[in-house]
Amino acid sequence: MVMKWLKRIYAGLIFIFLYAPIAVLVVFSFNDAKSTAKWEGFTFKWYRTLLENDYIMKSLYYTILIAVIASLLATVIGTFAAFGIHYAKQWRQKLMMNINSIPILNPDIVTGISLMTLFLWMGLERGFITMLLAHMTFCIPYVILSVLPKMKQMPADVLEAAMDLGATPWMAFKKVILPEISPGIISGALIAFTLSIDDFVISFFTAGNGVTNLSIAIYSMARRGIKPEINALSTLMFLTILILLLAINKRSSNIEEL
Amino acid sequence: MLKKISSGPYWLWSLIFIVVPIMLIIVFSLSVPGDTFRFSLENYRRFMEPVYLKVLARSVKIAVEATLICLAIGYPMAMILAKMHLKYRTIAVMLLVVPMWMNFLLRTYAWMTILNKNGILNQLLSLFGLPQMTFLYSEGAVLLGMVYNFLPFMVLPIYTVLTKMDNALIEAAEDLGANRGTVFLKVTFPLSLPGVLSGVSMVFMPAVSTFVISDLLYGGQYMLVGNLIQQQFLVVNDWHFGSAISMLLMVMILITMSIMNRLGQNGIEQGGGNIW
Incomplete structure (x- = not known):
């Protein structure tokens, strides 16, 4: 008791x-x-100033826009990649999975600065596009990791069976494989979306030129108190x-x- | 045909956005500023200076402390959750997950408002007639921020392993005369080791490489390795030295991860073979 x-x-x-x-x-x-020292009465005024704050509203817009585009593109690329990896030769499979795990294992700060270095080296000015590319780079590995187990759960020769019955490869992919792996695709897309919405470190190093997301906005405001x-x-x-x-x-x- | 080409785009993608950036960091870390590439180990030598080694030591120390505190607080919590009635368990686990969905910066910012000079904590102290203290901008505040942010990462994997554990094993140990302490030490804990190890690496990794928590709760000067890297890239603009520190951090984390993996495999073998 x-x-x-x-x-x-x-x-x-x-x-x-x-x-x-x-x-x-x-x-x-x-x-x-203004301070958190004392309670001085109830007000909604901070909500009003929040909604009138252009900086925060613009960063909210970019956060959602990037999360939607990055998770959609990452899901498409990742799903096809998982499909290809599943049917690839063993050594290729191993190599791909090892490369795929780099962005997952690496600390965010290393991923961030290495992408920042890449963009500088390529002569790409930091902004919307660089941030989008960076977000896709750290989202795709998670999509692959959630689609691949579903591919493995399928009977090994469904693809051959479908094609023996006269389906074109594309039809077989659409009608046989896709329905089987769709739970993995959906959870992969959701993981990608939440990761993108929540990211700070990688965005911090790859965004620029007036493009910020909500995390960066909060950071720069919180630093000032x-x-x-x-x-x-x-x-x-x-x-x-x-x-x-x-x-x-x-x-x-x-x-x-x- | 489709099989062959479908992973093509990602091969190209990972080459450009994963492999090349790492190569660039390696090249940068092994050269000194200048128009042409000049090989040099100068950046790594510079990191061996006491100033920088002290930063590294402090990062490792504070990350180890955060990990141990999370383990000490989190393990009992995981056990309580695992033994809870199913009806309450779903809600309790959800309650544990909800704060993790809050933006990480907001969670850290929340502690700024609490620990601050005019914050709640000091208000409480003065309510009891105690002298005001400075909580914010101290090492303790950073440690607290880490524990707060990463505690769920410790609880969840341990909880998952504990719920999957075969209760018959514990009952068997009790039938054979083991008391509660022995059951925990000889059965429960060894079997939960894979969960503990994944929890440890999920807390240690972000803790050792963070620069946000230390920046907001400690402020200003470089405190941890993460701050050092950030400063080199964004303030001092010495990308060569920054790359060298990043390489060291990366290697350190990869080594820790592989040790954890190996330990995890041994743990399972000692725990009585392939139970799951």
Whole structure:
């Protein structure tokens, strides 16, 4: 009995540790004072200044635009790559998988500066395109890693069977392979999207020329100290995440009930 | 035909965006500034100076501390979660994951508002009549930021291994007369080793290479290897020296990872063969 309560208290303390900072941000986003020292009344003014802040709004736009384009392109390239890798000779498979794991294992900062060096060497000015290329580079490996297991689960000779029955390779890919691996493709795309939306380090080194994402905007504001607008932004982001996760949870439990 | 060409674009892509950049970093690290390439080990020699070695030592020390604290706090949490009733478990795991979905910079920023000179923590202290303290811009603040950001990365892999564990093994050990401590030391912990090792590398890797946490919670001057690299590339503009530090960091992490992998494989063998 004592043990049971100890466990509950322990778990409770961990959750308090995880949520207290977020709760502080949420509460102080409604505080009518610039500092977090004192509560001086309820206000929505930080939400208004947030929405009027061009810098943040522009970086929000770039964050979503890059995440959508990068995850879509990464999913297409990654899916075809996984398909090719699955049917490739053993040594090629091994080599590809090793190269593929470099962006996953390497610290973000090394990936960031090496891409920055590449863009400089190629004479590409840092901006939207370089950031997009960088995001695709770190997204594709995760797409491959989530598609490849689905390829392995397929019976080995479905492709041959389909082509024996008269399908062209493209038809066989579309009608036989694609439906089988689609759960892997979808989860790969989702991973790519969240990675891209959340990335800071690699974007920090590869963006430029007025193009920033939300993480870079938060960083440059936070470096200059406490900003109530960031509290308001945190609250909105936290709400979005909560609603999204609850929706996903609800949907999956509905599917289970069916 | 389709089989052959479908991975073609990615071959080209990984050559340009993965292999070439690493090559460039290697070439930069092995040369000195100038119009033409001149081979030199000067950048690596320079890193051996005490100033820089101290930065490296501090990074490793603080990352090891963060990893150990995460393990000490996270392991009991993983056990509690794994033994929870299924009804509550889904919710509890979700509660653990939600903060990870928050932007990493916002999570770090949150601690700035708490630890700050006029922050909540100092308000609480003065409420109890205690003297104000400076929490922010200290090594402790950086450590706290790391533990806060990376704790879920430790709990989740351990939790996954623990839920997959065969309960019959624990019951068998208890039937054979082992007490709780012995069961944990001889059965539960060795079997959970793969989870522990992946948790350790998932905390240590980002902790040793971060520059954001130290920048926001410590401020200013180079504190960790990550800050040093960032400064070399964006402030000092010595890309050759920056590349050399990056190479060292990369090699260090790859070695750590391969040690972890090897340990993980041994752990499974000692744990009684191919159970899963």
